Amino acid sequence: MNENLSLTHEELLICERLRSLRMSGMADAFESQMLDPNADLAPFIERFTEIVNHEWQIRYDKKFKRYLKQAHLRYPDADLDETIYDPARKLDTDAIERLATCHWIDEGKNLLITGMTSSGKTHLSNALCISALRQLKTVRYIRANTLMLELEQARLKSTYLEYVTALSKLDLLAIDDFGLMELDLDKCRDLFEVIDGRDGCRSTIIISQFPIKSWFDLFREHTYADACLARITDKRHSYRLEMNGISMREAEK
Incomplete structure (x- = not known):
């Protein structure tokens, strides 16, 4: 990741709104992509899938751990x-x-x-x-x-x-x-x-x-x-x- 890159106002707003919707996993994945200078090399659907999967995995892991404890x-x-x-x-x-x-x-x-x-x-x-x-x-x-x-x-x-x-x-x-x-x-x-x-x-x-x-x-x-x-x-x-x-x-x- 290029440390000289930073998020634009619009990108920061998207991250803020995702976190307000309790989608911090998506916010983190989106931010990571926006700070990656090579992100545009991947197709949109691939990038969006990665963002969604990151959120899904976090929620799955939390739910699994809760169910495991209750078992x-x-x-x-x-x-x-x-x-x-x-x-x-x-x-x-x-x-x-x-x-x-x-x-x-x-x-x-x-x-x-x-x-x-x-x-x-x-x-x-x-x-x-x-x-x-x-x-x-x-x-x-x-x-x-x-x-x-x-x-x-x-x-x-x-x-x-x-x-x-x-x-x-x-x-x-x-x-x-x-x-x-x-x-x-x-x-x-x-x-x-x-x-x-x-x-x-x-x-x-x-x-x-x-x-x-x-x-x-x-x-x-x-x-x-x-x-x-x-x-x-x-x-x-x-x-x-x-x-x-x-x-x-x-x-x-």
Whole structure:
């Protein structure tokens, strides 16, 4: 950039107006072009696209960071790196790659991730959550015990309906450690309210170290077991990933 160049009155006015419209990214990009003596070498559409894209990227990054913070991921830096292709992990990489496109979330389908302890279930689920966040979908990750506790607290504070409604509006809800909590009658009812509110229109990831065939016995009340499992395990409305390969903790040693 030529330090001897300066903006004209009209160019300064444009920058001022862009900033007054809260388009500081466009203002900065426009100013940078006006101070570049070689800017006119590029076609107008190319220059204008650069200005618009600069503003868009700033807004996208801010929104992504806000959504990421609200998601409460255990691994906010998780990604689908080359480790998913390690044969020892025994992963269905074709399915994972398709899931990363997030088309299943657009369709309101569920994902059930099961497998042995330390097989990387949580990390993989968080990586898929980040794929959704990059498309600016709303996401919340929560452990099953925490979910039950928050539902109980919401009932005590008379905010139960607001809490369940907020969960129902999320594009993706990831419930981890399913099966490590005792599902008494109240918890069965709470879980049903969450699942039923999302059924058919919003996607849910259920992560568990227990095989799906044993989930029915986790419910104290079998009527709710039937109702919940019919909504989340129906093969027409859910996908499945089994992770029974090597322990990631052992692999890192």
